[in-house]
Amino acid sequence: MILRTAETVDAQRELAAIVGSENCIVDPAELRVYECDGLTGTRVRPLVVVLPASTEEVAGVVKVARRYGLPIVPRGAGTGLSGGALPVENGIVIGLSRMHRILEIDFENLRMRLQPGVINLDVTKAIAAHGYYYAPDPSSQSVCSIGGNIAENSGGAHCLKYGFTTNHVYSATVVTSDGDVVEIGSPCSDAVGYDLMAALVGSEGLVGIVTEAVVRILRTPEKTCTLFATFPSTDEAGNCVSGIVAAGIVPAAIEMMDKLAIEAIVKSTGVDWPLDVGAALLVDVDGVEAEAEHTAAQAVRIARASGALEVRTPRDERERQLMWKGRKSAFAAMGRISPNYYVQDGVIPRSEISVVLREIADLCAREGFRVANVFHAGDGNLHPLVLYDGRIPGQAHHAEEVAAEILRICLRHGGSITGEHGVGADKAAYMGEAFSEADLESMNFVRCAFDPHAIFNPGKVFPTPRLCGDRAGAYVPHATEISEQAGRG
Amino acid sequence: MIADVPIREIVVPATVDEAAEIMRARAARGASVSFMGGGTDLGYGNSPERVDTLLKTEKLTRVVEYAPSDQVVTVEAGLTLGALQKTLAAENQRLALDPPRSELATLGGLLATNGYGPLRARFGTLRDLIVGISIVRADGTVARGGGKVVKNVAGFDLPKLMVGSLGTLGLIATATFRLHPMPERREWHAVATRSLRDVRTLCRALLDRRLEPSAVVALAEADACATYVLFEGFGAGVESQGAKLREVARDLFGGDVSRVDAGRGVDAAALAEGARTYGNVRLRISTPPAFVPSLEHDILAPLRSAYRECRVVLYPTVGATFIGGFPREGDRFVSALEGARAAAEAARGNLVVVECAEPSLRERIDAFGALPDSFPIMRRLKERFDPNRRLNPGRFLGGL
Numbered sequence: 001m002i003l004r005t006a007e008t009v010d011a012q013r014e015l016a017a018i019v020g021s022e023n024c025i026v027d028p029a030e031l032r033v034y035e036c037d038g039l040t041g042t043r044v045r046p047l048v049v050v051l052p053a054s055t056e057e058v059a060g061v062v063k064v065a066r067r068y069g070l071p072i073v074p075r076g077a078g079t080g081l082s083g084g085a086l087p088v089e090n091g092i093v094i095g096l097s098r099m100h101r102i103l104e105i106d107f108e109n110l111r112m113r114l115q116p117g118v119i120n121l122d123v124t125k126a127i128a129a130h131g132y133y134y135a136p137d138p139s140s141q142s143v144c145s146i147g148g149n150i151a152e153n154s155g156g157a158h159c160l161k162y163g164f165t166t167n168h169v170y171s172a173t174v175v176t177s178d179g180d181v182v183e184i185g186s187p188c189s190d191a192v193g194y195d196l197m198a199a200l201v202g203s204e205g206l207v208g209i210v211t212e213a214v215v216r217i218l219r220t221p222e223k224t225c226t227l228f229a230t231f232p233s234t235d236e237a238g239n240c241v242s243g244i245v246a247a248g249i250v251p252a253a254i255e256m257m258d259k260l261a262i263e264a265i266v267k268s269t270g271v272d273w274p275l276d277v278g279a280a281l282l283v284d285v286d287g288v289e290a291e292a293e294h295t296a297a298q299a300v301r302i303a304r305a306s307g308a309l310e311v312r313t314p315r316d317e318r319e320r321q322l323m324w325k326g327r328k329s330a331f332a333a334m335g336r337i338s339p340n341y342y343v344q345d346g347v348i349p350r351s352e353i354s355v356v357l358r359e360i361a362d363l364c365a366r367e368g369f370r371v372a373n374v375f376h377a378g379d380g381n382l383h384p385l386v387l388y389d390g391r392i393p394g395q396a397h398h399a400e401e402v403a404a405e406i407l408r409i410c411l412r413h414g415g416s417i418t419g420e421h422g423v424g425a426d427k428a429a430y431m432g433e434a435f436s437e438a439d440l441e442s443m444n445f446v447r448c449a450f451d452p453h454a455i456f457n458p459g460k461v462f463p464t465p466r467l468c469g470d471r472a473g474a475y476v477p478h479a480t481e482i483s484e485q486a487g488r489g
Numbered sequence: 490m491i492a493d494v495p496i497r498e499i500v501v502p503a504t505v506d507e508a509a510e511i512m513r514a515r516a517a518r519g520a521s522v523s524f525m526g527g528g529t530d531l532g533y534g535n536s537p538e539r540v541d542t543l544l545k546t547e548k549l550t551r552v553v554e555y556a557p558s559d560q561v562v563t564v565e566a567g568l569t570l571g572a573l574q575k576t577l578a579a580e581n582q583r584l585a586l587d588p589p590r591s592e593l594a595t596l597g598g599l600l601a602t603n604g605y606g607p608l609r610a611r612f613g614t615l616r617d618l619i620v621g622i623s624i625v626r627a628d629g630t631v632a633r634g635g636g637k638v639v640k641n642v643a644g645f646d647l648p649k650l651m652v653g654s655l656g657t658l659g660l661i662a663t664a665t666f667r668l669h670p671m672p673e674r675r676e677w678h679a680v681a682t683r684s685l686r687d688v689r690t691l692c693r694a695l696l697d698r699r700l701e702p703s704a705v706v707a708l709a710e711a712d713a714c715a716t717y718v719l720f721e722g723f724g725a726g727v728e729s730q731g732a733k734l735r736e737v738a739r740d741l742f743g744g745d746v747s748r749v750d751a752g753r754g755v756d757a758a759a760l761a762e763g764a765r766t767y768g769n770v771r772l773r774i775s776t777p778p779a780f781v782p783s784l785e786h787d788i789l790a791p792l793r794s795a796y797r798e799c800r801v802v803l804y805p806t807v808g809a810t811f812i813g814g815f816p817r818e819g820d821r822f823v824s825a826l827e828g829a830r831a832a833a834e835a836a837r838g839n840l841v842v843v844e845c846a847e848p849s850l851r852e853r854i855d856a857f858g859a860l861p862d863s864f865p866i867m868r869r870l871k872e873r874f875d876p877n878r879r880l881n882p883g884r885f886l887g888g889l
Contacts, residue, residue: 106779108777108778108779109777109778109779109808110778111777131699152642153642153646155640155642159640163613163617164640164642166646166649167613167617176866182862182863182865182866183861183862183863184862184863184866186775186837186838186839186861187777187837188775188776188777188808188837188838188839189609189775189807189808189809190603190653190773190775190809190839190841191839191861192839192841192857192858192861192886193857193860193861193863193864193867193885193886193887193889194650194653194654194658194867194870194886195616195649195650195652195653195654196650196863196866196867196870198616198646198648198649198650198652199645199646199649199650199870201646202642202645202646203645219696219699220699221699221701222699242558245558245560245670246558248581248670248671248672248673248723249670250669250670287701287722287726288699288700288701288726288729288730289729290725290726290728290729290730291701291722291723291725291726291727291729291730292726293725294723294724294725294726295723347636347638347640347641348638349556349559349561349637349638350558350559350560351556351558351559376640379638379639379640380559380638380639380640381640414636414637414638415636415638416636416638416640416641416642416643417643418641418642418643419638419640419641419642420640420642421642422642423642423643423644427643431643431644434636434643434644435633435643435644436632436633438626438630438631438632439632439633439634439644439647440644441630441632442624442626442632442634442647442874443634443644443645443647445870445873445874446645446647446650446870446873447645448869448873449866449867449869449870449872449873450866450869452869461644461645
């Protein structure tokens with residue numbers, strides 16, 4: 001239950017004065033929308049949701065929060081799957097959706113300056129006609145926002161060749177927990193000092209609020225060749241992935257779908273993929289035309305040699321888009337074959353795919369669950385979907401336990417507990433299994449350097465609540481720091 | 490000596506555990522510690538205030554784990570890039586990084602200084618290649634971040650944060666990198682550009698024609714400028730790109746394009762490396778790529794006149810320019826450097842001193858220039874990792 005003390009009423013009034021009462025949500029019915037993000041199983045009602053329209057308004061909100069000691073949870077489009085935007089009780093949610101302008105397109109330097117609420121796909125749409133695009137392409141790209149992508153270091157199918165959000169952001173304007181506005185990074189190739197962008201991207205809302213970002217745009221490749229191949233089982237498909245990589249090809253994407261995933265996608269989207277197969281791969285290779293065609297032909301040969309049942313190449317761009325639509329709608333398609341599903345996101349070394357898929361299948365069979373797999377095979381980023389029926393008492397919880405066990409399998413094989421969905425609230429408990437106390441302490445150093453007050457997104461990422469208490473020993477300042485020569489330049 | 494500062498003690502641990510033990514012991518007696526890999530960039534940054542202990546990583550040279558089928562390798566920090574590349578070449582793979590003096594430079598040193606070469610144009614810097622790290626913190630605690638898989642968002646990105654931190658946050662003990670396949674073919678081409686304006690025009694044309702060079706390098710003299718373009722990949726792609734480059738160059742400059750490589754008398758990579766390592770005072774200038782045509786007038790010409798002899802090399806698609814040489818007498822060089830730095834900073838870039846082997850100059854110039862907006866955060870980061878300021882004190886930006 002949320003307490004409406006006189007103080008919180010004052011805080012709400014001050015917040016409304018900054019963003020306008022129409023952008024300051026306190027009504028319980030309206031707050032319900034913000035109770036969770038893409039991790040829908042966990043809900044918390046915040047004290048208030050504010051929707052600022054400018055950097056200054058964000059800074060104003062943070063200052064009010066500091067004064068009243070209220071925690072802040074930043075929120076982009078709310079599509080995150082790990083509960084990164086899960087509110088804190090009696091806390092403020094800052095929604096960045098109203099800050100959705102593209103501020104500058106700089107084709108000369110291949111950069112774009114964006115507000116955080118710009119939808120991922122809209123970045124590419126704004127420049128596609130000129131022959132450019134923005135590379136990170138999470139499957140939710142038609143609805144997720146750049147600010148959220150930066151917080152989560154979002155990946156996508158094509159990060160195998162082109163990297164993740166962290167490889168595509170030069171600089172950002174950030175509101176700190178003091179309510180200060182600072183520029184982090186540089187629009188140039190090398191920023192001086194520590195690489196704070198490295199800490200910012202993927203920090204899951206724990207270090208500050210990005211109110212502007214300069215991202216890198218790329219020239220659209222001259223040619224993209226796509227192939228879709230089916231296999232008797234995930235073993236042959238896995239061998240094909242290894243074969244393509246061993247041949248020295250760096251594909252733009254290699255996605256794998258198993259039998260159950262294919263069935264769901266066919267039922268949901270109507271693509272004409274065969275149902276009597278054990279696995280399918282969707283592969284993109286791109287680059288200059290001669291290179292792309294050469295590598296595509298080679299990939300087809302490798303697929304056949306690996307035991308492909310059928311290899312298809314799209315006749316035209318429309319057919320190619322359809323294939324990708326099938327893949328990208330896979331999670332949503334699960335509704336066709338199961339009342340509920342639990343999406344897992346784990347990573348393993350690519351060469352272990354076949355072994356790990358079998359372990360996961362055995363685990364799920366033992367526990368009485370069906371599991372569908374649709375994932376980024378090129379970089380070993382698994383997305384097992386544990387199918388369950390939430391109407392059966394206890395099944396949801398049981399499915400979650402099985403999903404957790406899948407993470408432990410990934411860790412045993414030298415992998416990671418998350419490849420792109422983030423730790424958030426969902427996986428904070430497993431960080432202690434993936435990292436030592438010293439590792440976590442070092443990460444907390446980074447967080448505390450940005451947010452010594454620990455007001456941003458408390459309870460996320462770290463397995464146990466951590467404050468930024470006194471440091472061991474007093475810091476000895478440099479002479480120039482004392483004499484203020486080393487002030488801000 | 491490091492940057493003219495005497496060293497009181499040198500230690501050479503044989504294992505990471507031993508390094509941690511040393512770090513703990515030095516913490517107990519409050520000794521400052523600096524780190525040294527291959528010693529190729531010891532002049533980078535400001536002079537440390539003191540060097541009580543110099544920890545050399547020359548015995549930390551193990552390849553800890555190499556999984557060719559996963560295209561990932563974990564190494565100890567003291568391994569040289571050259572030695573690593575040899576190991577990887579046996580599996581037809583490479584770390585896509587080509588800084589100068591790779592036979593001497595160690596991975597730890599390259600990480601600490603953010604070393605890179607022409608391949609940055611396509612593959613980025615070490616921050617784009619590193620996926621995991623272990624460090625020994627100031628108090629001797631071993632901590633790690635990232636992992637050994639390429640895709641990983643679990644926790645804060647310590648590996649990238651350590652890149653370019655110049656030994657001020659901890660000892661880089663081991664690192665894990667993603668690898669790339671060795672290209673089937675590599676071809677350097679020389680294009681007859683005459684000025685930096687031409688270089689910029691060429692870079693735009695490459696982009697417009699959707700060519701994908703692995704590197705573009707320009708060697709700029711005061712009144713001449715040669716550009717070298719590297720294509721890599723399978724034979725078919727490399728050949729077609731070479732043919733298109735010839736068309737582009739003919740249309741733009743009327744001149745021809747010649748294949749150049751070590752076997753044909755001109756080694757573009759060696760030329761570029763020669764320019765990168767020339768002289769005893771070297772600067773790195775970062776600007777937006779579109780600023781390249783203005784570089785000569787605004788920045789390079791005044792600097793050239795302050796050097797007795799110098800060489801300039803650019804990675805024009807990246808926006809990185811290096812000038813190195815033997816400076817004229819102090820006053821003139823200092824004021825030229827300050828003017829050039831102001832011009833770079835006005836273009837939202839920066840100018841960093843990456844080598845200064847002139848003691849008299851070293852006292853008079855700051856290696857990094859204006860402090861960024863975010864400096865208070867950097868200072869707090871340093872305070873957290875090294876509360877007693879014992880790691881390479883004073884060497885980095887703003888006295889960190």
